[in-house]
Amino acid sequence: MQHHRTKMIYWKGEKFWLGKLLEHPEIMSQGETIQELEENLKDAYHLMVMDDVPDNYQIKEVAL
Numbered sequence: 001m002q003h004h005r006t007k008m009i010y011w012k013g014e015k016f017w018l019g020k021l022l023e024h025p026e027i028m029s030q031g032e033t034i035q036e037l038e039e040n041l042k043d044a045y046h047l048m049v050m051d052d053v054p055d056n057y058q059i060k061e062v063a064l
Helices: 034-049
Strands: 008-012 017-021 024-031
Touching (some): 008 034
Antiparallel strands (some): 017 024
16 A cells, blocks of 8 residues: 655644644544644545545435
């Protein structure tokens, strides 16, 4: 699996570290430590890009 590299922007909130991925600002997460924040951002990125979708997926239109 090829690893994609990006930068995260982060800051200290009242209780948690908060951050976003610079190339994907729609992805935001938090963590009690900077390392936890980084792991949470990685998880959110992988969920967003659908790395776990198998080849035999189906598509259905849904109304929002």
